[in-house]
Amino acid sequence: MANQQQQIPNAPFPAPPPFWKHFTTENLSRLKALKESNIQPEDIPLELSYLEPPTPPSENYTIFGEEQTLSTTLPPLSQLGIPQLYPSTPTNQNHHAASLLQILRSLQLNFQELSVILSQNPTLVGPKLEDIKNLFQNAHWLINMYRPHQARESLIAMMEEQVEEGRREMQECERVKAKAEKQLEEIEREGHEVERRDGDGGNGKKDDDVRNGTSTAGATGADERAKYLWRMMTDIDIEAD
Secondary structure, eight states, X not given: OHHHHHHSOOOSSOOOOGGGGGOOHHHHHHHHHHHHTTOOGGGSOHHHHXXXXXXXXXXXXXXXXXXXXXXOXXXXXXXXXXXXXXXXXXXXXXXXXXXXXXXXXXXXXXXXXXXXXXXXXXXXXXXXXXHHHHHHXXXXXXXXXXXXXXXXXXXXXXXXXXXXXXXXXXXXXXXXXXXXXXXXXXXXXHXXXXXXXXXXXXXXXXXXXXXXXXXXXXXXXXXXXXXXXXXXXXXXXXXXO
């Protein structure tokens, strides 16, 4: 027995459930074929039943041995057998915040009293620990009441961030658009300049070259325009990146 205990590895996490081995391609194909044949759930083989997800709980579920409810409404503390230490009716606009502050001050005082009891008679700490437990439960309850408010504020902050990100993207698009329009205007102006230079002077020789098939003026102008166009487009791509 001692040797068996020494051979057990100390894993930081528990091993996965053994039915993970049933999740194979073959079993998935078999389960799909059975579903298409309209088989009853109770007639599915055991090794294939593990592939079906459990039915979602409708009202309650159990976690760590405690039953939890799916309701998002907080029941009163009295229904849970916990004494309520804060007033039920609001006394001012910051009712919950003021009550939470009072509970925190009571916790400080009770911890001081607990230290005194432990130093004098440790056997009498039971009631004081119960008081501290009730204070923590009430504080936790008040914090949970702020969960809807926290969710709304988090959603507002997330939406504002998305709107701001959209504005930044639009500004970047407008900047790249203006850059592209400027580059296109320069390309058009350069094209006119090249055409003007090609048309100035040397018309007689140009006509002879065209007739003889040796003219290179048009090709040179086209090459210059193409090079300039690609250079401008490269600049636009770099700016966009």
